[in-house]
Amino acid sequence: MSRPTDALLQIPLSSLNQYAYCPRRCYLIHAEGEFKDNVHTVSGTLEHERVDQSESRGQVGIRIEYALSVWSDSLGLSGRCDVVEFHPDGTIYPVEYKHGKRKQWDNDDLQLAAQALCLEEMTGKPVIRGAIFHQQSKRRREVLITEALKQAVREAVPRIRTLLNGAIRPPPLQGADTKRCGECSLRDICEPELAGADPTLSALAKSLFEPEEDLP
Amino acid sequence: MTVLQNTLYVTTSEAYLRLEGETVCVMIEDQKRLQVPLHHLSAFVLFDHVMLSPALLGRCAEDGRSVVWLNRSGKFSARLEGPVSGNILLRQAQFRAAEDGAQTLRIARAVVAGKLRNSRQVLMRGARETDDGDEKEALVRTAKLIANQVRKIPLAEDLDTLRGLEGDAARLYFEALPKVMKPQARAEFPFDCRNRRPPRDRFNALISFLYALVLSDCRAALETVGLDPQLGFLHAVRPGRPALALDLLEEFRAPLADRLALTLINRGQLQAGDFDEREGGAVLLNDKGRKTVIAAYQTRKQEEITHPVLKQTLPVGLLPHWQARLLARYLRQDVAHYVPYLYR
Numbered sequence: 001m002s003r004p005t006d007a008l009l010q011i012p013l014s015s016l017n018q019y020a021y022c023p024r025r026c027y028l029i030h031a032e033g034e035f036k037d038n039v040h041t042v043s044g045t046l047e048h049e050r051v052d053q054s055e056s057r058g059q060v061g062i063r064i065e066y067a068l069s070v071w072s073d074s075l076g077l078s079g080r081c082d083v084v085e086f087h088p089d090g091t092i093y094p095v096e097y098k099h100g101k102r103k104q105w106d107n108d109d110l111q112l113a114a115q116a117l118c119l120e121e122m123t124g125k126p127v128i129r130g131a132i133f134h135q136q137s138k139r140r141r142e143v144l145i146t147e148a149l150k151q152a153v154r155e156a157v158p159r160i161r162t163l164l165n166g167a168i169r170p171p172p173l174q175g176a177d178t179k180r181c182g183e184c185s186l187r188d189i190c191e192p193e194l195a196g197a198d199p200t201l202s203a204l205a206k207s208l209f210e211p212e213e214d215l216p
Numbered sequence: 217m218t219v220l221q222n223t224l225y226v227t228t229s230e231a232y233l234r235l236e237g238e239t240v241c242v243m244i245e246d247q248k249r250l251q252v253p254l255h256h257l258s259a260f261v262l263f264d265h266v267m268l269s270p271a272l273l274g275r276c277a278e279d280g281r282s283v284v285w286l287n288r289s290g291k292f293s294a295r296l297e298g299p300v301s302g303n304i305l306l307r308q309a310q311f312r313a314a315e316d317g318a319q320t321l322r323i324a325r326a327v328v329a330g331k332l333r334n335s336r337q338v339l340m341r342g343a344r345e346t347d348d349g350d351e352k353e354a355l356v357r358t359a360k361l362i363a364n365q366v367r368k369i370p371l372a373e374d375l376d377t378l379r380g381l382e383g384d385a386a387r388l389y390f391e392a393l394p395k396v397m398k399p400q401a402r403a404e405f406p407f408d409c410r411n412r413r414p415p416r417d418r419f420n421a422l423i424s425f426l427y428a429l430v431l432s433d434c435r436a437a438l439e440t441v442g443l444d445p446q447l448g449f450l451h452a453v454r455p456g457r458p459a460l461a462l463d464l465l466e467e468f469r470a471p472l473a474d475r476l477a478l479t480l481i482n483r484g485q486l487q488a489g490d491f492d493e494r495e496g497g498a499v500l501l502n503d504k505g506r507k508t509v510i511a512a513y514q515t516r517k518q519e520e521i522t523h524p525v526l527k528q529t530l531p532v533g534l535l536p537h538w539q540a541r542l543l544a545r546y547l548r549q550d551v552a553h554y555v556p557y558l559y560r
Contacts (some may be wrong), residue, residue: 032303168303169550191541193526198551200525201542205553208329209370211336211363 010071011160013079016114016153019160022177023170025186031164034189061088069107070118075157081115083133092119094130095140108132110156113149171195219256223433226266227503233260234269238266241499257281259436262431263506264288280437287419289414289500290428294473295435306442309547310460314447318444321378323463323543323554324450325369330467330556332369335363335389337559338470338478342396351395358392361385375450386410393474398482405481414498418491419477421499427465427471429513430536434468435461437536441544464536464543471559472532476516485512524558 011030018026028034063086070077083095094115098108111133116127131140143149163170172192173180180193224240225231232243238258242250254275259282261270268276268283276283277298285294329549343355365385372378390410390428394402407419415421435458438445449460450466480486490505503508517533526538538558546554 009441032305169548190544191545192529194542194545194551197525201551201553201555204524204555204558205326208326208333208365208555211333211366 001052001189010076010078011157011164013070013077013111013114013118015160015164016156017111019156019163020110022173022174022180022184023163024190025071025184026160027163027169028186028189030177031166032169034186070122072114072118074121075114075154076161077114077118077157079118081119081135084115084119091129092123092125092126092127094119094127095133097128097133097135099135108114108139109143109149110152112147114153116145117150117153170200186209222252223259223261223514224252224257224264225261225514226264227506227510229264229266231262232267232269233262235272235275241271254279259433260284261286261432263290266467280440282396282434282439283364284436286428286432288506290425292428292432297505303442306544306548309442310443310447313547314449315451320449321373321375323546324378325372325374326556327450327463327466328378328555329366329369330383330558331469332362332366332385334467334557334559335385335474336366337390338396338475339392341475342393343479346395348399355392355395358388361388370489375452378450393478401481401484404488414494414500416497416499418488418499419481421491421501422477422480422486422505423473425501425506425509426477426513427469429510430468430472431458431461431465433533434536434540437540438464440537441540442546443540443544443547464539467539467556468536471557472516472535476512480509480512525555 012085015026015030018029023040065086066082068084069078069080070081070084081094082097085091085095087094094112096108096112096115112130112132116130119125121128129142129144131142133140172178172190172195174195178192181187181190184190187210224242226242228244230244231249232244234241235254235369236251238254240252240254241248261284262268262283262284264287266285273283273296275281276296280298283296287293313323325377339355339359339362343352343359346352346355362385365381365388369378372381391408394407397405405417405419407417410423411417411420412424415424418514436446438460443460445458445461447453448463450460451457451459451462453459455481486505486508490502490508491499492502493499517531520529521532521534521535522529523538524534525542530538535557542551543554545551
């Protein structure tokens with residue numbers, strides 16, 4: 001098994017998003033390297049779309065950084081922000097780009113808050129707000145980086161680190177949460193439909209060496 | 217959900233396959249004989265000397281499309297390997313299980329049980345369909361004997377004992393199998409035992425060829441899932457031998473190959489003229505026969521069945537794929553058992 005020195009100390013920012021969505025998805029992507037439909041393609045697409053989509057365009061004096069590397073040594077986090085706006089009044093404003101429409105869960109907010117924590121640690125300045133830009137609806141949704149959201153990040157990070165350093169795949173989502181499986185790109189690898197297969201497998205395994213006497 | 221895509225089988229020697237946009241062209245003597253969209257294909261099975269353009273080879277490697285070359289009798293000769301796919305943690309689990317005697321025995325027992333139960337099922341179906349009372353009785357008797365062998369499997373404490381049980385059952389099975397053949401076909405397809413390297417009668421030639429086709433699908437399924445097809449449990453490791461693919465093949469021999477062979481013979485779709493006899497007694501399918509068998513196998517793969525574990529309908533062609541996934545799941549300790557596909 002992995003030696004302590006091999007352990008993952010810095011976890012990727014995007015793992016927060018995955019973890020909030022589904023711990024198993026997080027494990028498959030970040031511990032097992034299974035990835036379909038790459039996030040890193042986003043920064044490339046942004047180059048083409050930023051002119052049309054930035055709502056801050058036209059505002060004088062705003063410096064925009066694309067695909068900015070950010071990190072937090074105290075939390076052990078690192079990753080990239082799609083967009084960070086540096087306003088003339090000193091406001092730092094991260095914007096996370098998402099392909100789809102707004103979803104029902106706040107995994108995006110958690111990821112944005114983690115970016116805010118990194119930016120705060122790097123610059124020493126508070127990050128009060130940020131936004132999620134939904135490419136499909138071309139809408140920006142502003143998110144207030146509350147203390148509660150920051151606390152959620154601080155609590156999730158060590159849990160994710162333990163998960164990713166371990167050798168156990170978490171089980172697929174259960175109950176009402178399984179509705180998320182429908183739009184998950186890793187569905188094929190995850191096979192949530194097999195989550196309930198254990199009783200069937202056990203029953204079949206038990207009678208495997210007892211062929212039925214269904215002779216004509 | 218995984219989709220069953222087509223496999224392109226090319227049996228014409230010296231054919232040349234090249235990429236044209238997003239399609240594959242099959243060229244025979246500089247003439248375009250076929251053009252198919254690449255996205256409809258998941259695998260190429262090429263017999264004898266079939267060439268692929270470098271561009272097409274590159275594209276297949278990139279997309280993880282399986283490309284396999286077989287010789288005329290269906291024996292494996294080469295395959296294309298792209299970047300190593302799948303998950304190292306899964307392969308690590310597979311290697312650990314293979315080092316663990318108890319684990320190896322558990323999986324090998326399931327493999328043998330699958331093979332024996334499914335071959336028994338073919339005999340019982342034959343017994344239900346025959347009008348001859350004596351033959352029905354003989355088939356039922358053999359099915360019972362094989363059932364007894366299945367019951368002994370959990371008692372086999374080592375692989376050799378297990379292989380002994382398997383061998384005894386296989387002999388019983390092949391002795392009884394001619395009775396599943398229609399009486400009028402038996403003159404053209406006389407056989408009384410399994411022989412190979414080379415096959416010495418038409419029936420053996422036919423099933424050998426079908427096993428090669430199913431084996432190729434098993435191997436591709438294992439590779440897609442990320443398992444190493446060379447490290448098996450029932451089949452020992454030997455250089456160049458796809459031991460795990462052979463393990464997986466066991467549960468499919470009877471339902472996918474033997475049953476199809478019998479159907480082709482019973483319906484008169486294959487006749488003596490579809491085989492060539494070589495000097496010395498080796499028998500091989502000829503070009504015409506091979507085409508008939510491949511077409512029938514492709515059709516069979518499209519048929520839908522309900523999988524006993526997944527409880528959903530899926531095309532027969534995806535069975536090796538799903539069993540490979542179930543095995544991967546078991547090796548990763550996601551589920552407590554590996555259960556072979558049980559034909560009904």
